[in-house]
Amino acid sequence: MSFKKIRTVLLLPLLSINSLIAQDLSVKYAETITQDDLKMHLSYIASDELEGRETGKRGQYLAALYLADQFEKLGLTKIVPLGKYHSYFQWFNVAAKGKRQTLLAKDQTLPDGFEELASMNVLGFLEGTTKKEEVIVITAHYDHLGIGSKGEIHNGADDDGSGTSAVLEIAEAFSKAKQDGHGPERSILFMLVAGEEKGLLGSKYFADHDPVIPLHKIVCNLNIDMIGRKDEHHESDEYIYIIGSDKISSELHRINEAENIKHTDFLLDYTYNDEKDPNRFYYRSDHYNFAKNGIPVIFYFSGVHEDYHKPGDDIDKILFSKYSKITKHIFYTAWTIVNKTDRLIID
Numbered sequence: 197m198s199f200k201k202i203r204t205v206l207l208l209p210l211l212s213i214n215s216l217i218a219q220d221l222s223v224k225y226a227e228t229i230t231q232d233d234l235k236m237h238l239s240y241i242a243s244d245e246l247e248g249r250e251t252g253k254r255g256q257y258l259a260a261l262y263l264a265d266q267f268e269k270l271g272l273t274k275i276v277p278l279g280k281y282h283s284y285f286q287w288f289n290v291a292a293k294g295k296r297q298t299l300l301a302k303d304q305t306l307p308d309g310f311e312e313l314a315s316m317n318v319l320g321f322l323e324g325t326t327k328k329e330e331v332i333v334i335t336a337h338y339d340h341l342g343i344g345s346k347g348e349i350h351n352g353a354d355d356d357g358s359g360t361s362a363v364l365e366i367a368e369a370f371s372k373a374k375q376d377g378h379g380p381e382r383s384i385l386f387m388l389v390a391g392e393e394k395g396l397l398g399s400k401y402f403a404d405h406d407p408v409i410p411l412h413k414i415v416c417n418l419n420i421d422m423i424g425r426k427d428e429h430h431e432s433d434e435y436i437y438i439i440g441s442d443k444i445s446s447e448l449h450r451i452n453e454a455e456n457i458k459h460t461d462f463l464l465d466y467t468y469n470d471e472k473d474p475n476r477f478y479y480r481s482d483h484y485n486f487a488k489n490g491i492p493v494i495f496y497f498s499g500v501h502e503d504y505h506k507p508g509d510d511i512d513k514i515l516f517s518k519y520s521k522i523t524k525h526i527f528y529t530a531w532t533i534v535n536k537t538d539r540l541i542i543d
């Protein structure tokens with residue numbers, strides 16, 4: 197055995213002890229993501245009181261206030277400039293006509309027959325330690341369809357109350373880690389966007405009009421939209437559709453797969469990742485406004501079901517066991533990306 201080999205053998209136990217410690221820490225904080233906590237957030241977000249959270253309407257504002265309140269409790273930083281201060285809210289205007297809405301840029305005049313409504317994204321920032329200039333962005337949309345023509349409330353428990361509550365839980369896990377002195381090396385922006393259902397308006401506003409974090413600093417975007425139900429294509433509920441992971445960074449794709457093998461062992465379904473798939477989901481949720489700028493993304497999705505965009509998308513149909521496991525998986529993937537030595541490679 198050469199000296200080099202002996203040295204390698206001697207070093208191995210040390211390395212694995214280090215990685216075990218790091219892994220144990222991630223497990224410790226993943227355990228703070230619980231079914232009960234997800235249920236607590238979702239019970240409010242998907243309640244009738246929020247009137248279906250339609251962009252520019254009262255229910256959306258109530259949801260935004262709740263989210264900001266949660267960010268405040270977690271000690272997340274306000275980063276949207278507001279006069280001399282900073283805010284959790286990134287305001288933007290939309291032109292609305294009935295259920296139709298489009299972004300209204302600052303210099304744009306309101307088209308005839310439209311009314312102007314105000315909407316906002318909710319941003320909470322957790323500053324990193326050694327690589328704080330590099331930021332990973334975790335998103336979900338908190339708006340939904342509002343109230344239908346017959347007065348029926350679309351609570352959108354799965355779409356996307358599930359993603360919204362998951363972001364709150366992931367934020368809590370990282371905040372607790374930071375309080376204990378194990379804060380992420382890179383920074384994390386938790387962003388709950390509005391206007392997704394009207395055409396990805398909130399994420400488009402962030403990316404095209406007012407990126408509060410310059411886009412070149414953004415390492416990747418993990419976007420969560422509908423992870424609480426099961427579709428008809430699967431027998432077991434232990435699966436998740438992964439969309440976009442290999443399109444910009446094959447390293448991101450590998451990390452996501454490795455974390456799943458280590459902790460969750462779900463079936464990762466790439467059906468909708470196929471460019472030829474007619475659903476074109478890659479272009480249909482908020483991650484796309486990052487991906488179109490060359491930022492690596494993963495879109496986590498558990499598929500459509502009979503209540504998709506119907507008033508029956510309620511909390512009593514959420515599969516909390518599956519839902520909490522997916523949330524933990526996203527946390528583990530994020531943990532690895534924020535703490536790894538080098539920034540994700542784009543290839």
Ligand SMILES: [Zn+2]
Pocket residue numbers: 337355356392421422
């Ligand atoms: Zn959605």
